[in-house]
Amino acid sequence: MIAVSARKRLFGAGGDFLMEIDVRIGRGGITAIAGPSGSGKTTFLRMLAGLTAPDDGLLEVDGRIWFRGKGGRKPRVNLSPQERGVGIVFQGYALFPHMTVLGNLLYASPDRAMAEKLLAMTGLRQLRDVRPGNLSGGQKQRVALARALMQKPRLLLLDEPLSALDERMKSLLQDELLKVHRELGVTMLIVTHDSSEIYKLCDRVLVFEKGGIAADTSPHELFVKGATTQKFAFKGEILEIRAVDAIHVAVVAIGNNLVEVVIDAQEKESLAPGDSVVIGTKAFNPTVRAFEKGEFDFSKL
Amino acid sequence: MRILIPTCRDNEAIETRNKYIEVPMNQHFDTEPFLLSFRLAGMTTAILFLLCVPLAWKLAGARSRVKPFVEAFVSMPIVLPPTVLGFYLLVILSDRSPLGAWLGDTLDAGLVFSFEGILIASCVYSLPFMLQPLQSGMEQVPARLLEASYALGKSKLQTLLRVILPNIKPSLLTGVVITFAHTVGEFGVVLMVGGSIQGETRVASIAIYELVETLDYTTAHLYSMILIVFSFAVLLLVYTFNRRKGESEGR
Numbered sequence: 001m002i003a004v005s006a007r008k009r010l011f012g013a014g015g016d017f018l019m020e021i022d023v024r025i026g027r028g029g030i031t032a033i034a035g036p037s038g039s040g041k042t043t044f045l046r047m048l049a050g051l052t053a054p055d056d057g058l059l060e061v062d063g064r065i066w067f068r069g070k071g072g073r074k075p076r077v078n079l080s081p082q083e084r085g086v087g088i089v090f091q092g093y094a095l096f097p098h099m100t101v102l103g104n105l106l107y108a109s110p111d112r113a114m115a116e117k118l119l120a121m122t123g124l125r126q127l128r129d130v131r132p133g134n135l136s137g138g139q140k141q142r143v144a145l146a147r148a149l150m151q152k153p154r155l156l157l158l159d160e161p162l163s164a165l166d167e168r169m170k171s172l173l174q175d176e177l178l179k180v181h182r183e184l185g186v187t188m189l190i191v192t193h194d195s196s197e198i199y200k201l202c203d204r205v206l207v208f209e210k211g212g213i214a215a216d217t218s219p220h221e222l223f224v225k226g227a228t229t230q231k232f233a234f235k236g237e238i239l240e241i242r243a244v245d246a247i248h249v250a251v252v253a254i255g256n257n258l259v260e261v262v263i264d265a266q267e268k269e270s271l272a273p274g275d276s277v278v279i280g281t282k283a284f285n286p287t288v289r290a291f292e293k294g295e296f297d298f299s300k301l
Numbered sequence: 302m303r304i305l306i307p308t309c310r311d312n313e314a315i316e317t318r319n320k321y322i323e324v325p326m327n328q329h330f331d332t333e334p335f336l337l338s339f340r341l342a343g344m345t346t347a348i349l350f351l352l353c354v355p356l357a358w359k360l361a362g363a364r365s366r367v368k369p370f371v372e373a374f375v376s377m378p379i380v381l382p383p384t385v386l387g388f389y390l391l392v393i394l395s396d397r398s399p400l401g402a403w404l405g406d407t408l409d410a411g412l413v414f415s416f417e418g419i420l421i422a423s424c425v426y427s428l429p430f431m432l433q434p435l436q437s438g439m440e441q442v443p444a445r446l447l448e449a450s451y452a453l454g455k456s457k458l459q460t461l462l463r464v465i466l467p468n469i470k471p472s473l474l475t476g477v478v479i480t481f482a483h484t485v486g487e488f489g490v491v492l493m494v495g496g497s498i499q500g501e502t503r504v505a506s507i508a509i510y511e512l513v514e515t516l517d518y519t520t521a522h523l524y525s526m527i528l529i530v531f532s533f534a535v536l537l538l539v540y541t542f543n544r545r546k547g548e549s550e551g552r
Contacts, residue, residue, distance in 0.1 A: 049448075050452075051448050051451070082451055082455065082456065085454060090445050094443070094446055094448070094449040098467040098468055107450075107453065107455075107463065109453075147453070
């Protein structure tokens with residue numbers, strides 16, 4: 001059980017803001033941390049790992065205090081990263097370039113049996129004597145994951161672990177993460193922008209915005225709600241609205257696909273290129289409508 | 302061990318200019334100044350390496366406002382005339398200064414005009430040549446690697462020895478070799494602090510000065526050529542290694 005209540009002033013590209021996080025995360029789950037860049041997601045992971053200290057607050061994990069700020073009467077506590085024993089997979093992997101794959105794992109812990117087990121689990125057996133410089137992105141990702149698991153951490157933090165990989169590799173590694181989670185029962189926190197990843201892996205989503213938690217919900221609630229009244233619905237962005245004879249056509253990007261949708265004059269007035277929209281259909285007519293106020297803006301994930 | 306080489310000049314009486322400078326009466330090629338130079342350079346390099354690794358590590362990680370002052374202070378030997386450095390080292394190391402007296406007692410040796418004295422002077426003089434490559438090498442190691450190591454439960458010392466040092470091999474080589482070569486090549490500070498005592502402080506560069514002073518150009522040429530070849534070989538070694546290292550890393 002992780003209980004966080006932390007405050008920290010952050011210096012973002014869009015000016016300073018106060019990060020205020022109050023959240024409890026249970027053991028054993030996979031929690032996604034989503035939100036626009038600069039909203040404090042990585043800082044949150046770094047606070048848990050002990051790499052960045054909050055200005056104030058309390059961080060308690062399984063009844064042990066990892067951080068306590070100066071606010072209370074009791075003395076300040078700030079356990080070092082070494083004392084916390086959190087597994088962390090960095091964005092960009094941070095593999096030791098002078099060590100082989102096996103060397104990277106054994107640096108974490110000289111437990112050879114564990115190293116063999118993880119190499120087998122992540123399909124890295126053949127690459128054990130290769131240095132990170134000669135590995136592909138997906139292979140590096142696996143090494144970083146295996147290395148983080150060498151110390152049998154109870155908490156594993158992953159900072160956009162799959163964002164640099166292609167779709168096929170992503171999907172493969174998502175399966176691998178699920179396998180690792182099933183076999184080792186480690187609590188995972190994943191920073192990710194990828195909605196399919198959140199849906200596939202996670203049982204809970206924390207959406208960060210400007211240093212606070214804007215939404216704390218399940219992936220199902222987050223993605224499926226709002227679309228259930230319609231047969232199908234896709235989120236997209238309007239790229240262009242152009243007049244064709246008497247009608248107007250909106251060009252909408254949905255994922256990697258472009259679609260053209262006919263819109264009427266009234267819709268044309270209320271929509272503009274760059275707007276996030278939901279394209280749905282009732283019966284046979286696709287409709288395009290703007291996001292309602294308060295409806296979550298998926299494009300900001 | 303001495304190798305006799307015929308010289309073109311007769312022995313002649315030379316005035317003693319300084320009571321600390323013994324004037325060689327019998328000119329011939331002698332390996333002693335070179336052995337002395339290499340011993341001095343080897344010991345200086347070893348001492349500075351052990352001293353500068355932790356110092357560079359401290360400085361590379363420091364964000365304190367004191368840092369530029371420390372950096373400026375330890376880099377001064379690069380810009381100061383060796384005579385300035387030599388003069389103050391002479392003052393500080395002499396028996397009359399409290400520090401010199403204490404050091405002399407501790408090391409059980411007179412520091413001025415002795416090998417121990419020029420060793421201390423060399424360490425001061427060559428410090429930036431060891432420190433700067435190490436520090437800049439350490440600063441270029443991505444912070445993520447250190448954080449990854451800490452998160453894996455490794456102490457700062459373990460991280461330094463097993464992650465930092467293996468990743469800055471070109472900087473280590475540069476620091477060690479340049480410090481060694483620079484110490485072999487130093488002249489002014491050694492002359493000021495050590496004079497020219499045979500077998501004690503008359504290193505190769507000073508021996509050449511003596512030879513020229515006594516017009517023994519043949520031996521001076523020989524000694525000088527040895528130092529030229531040595532310096533070239535050392536620099537070639539550094540550049541070749543660092544180039545190969547750079548290529549293998551795809552830079």
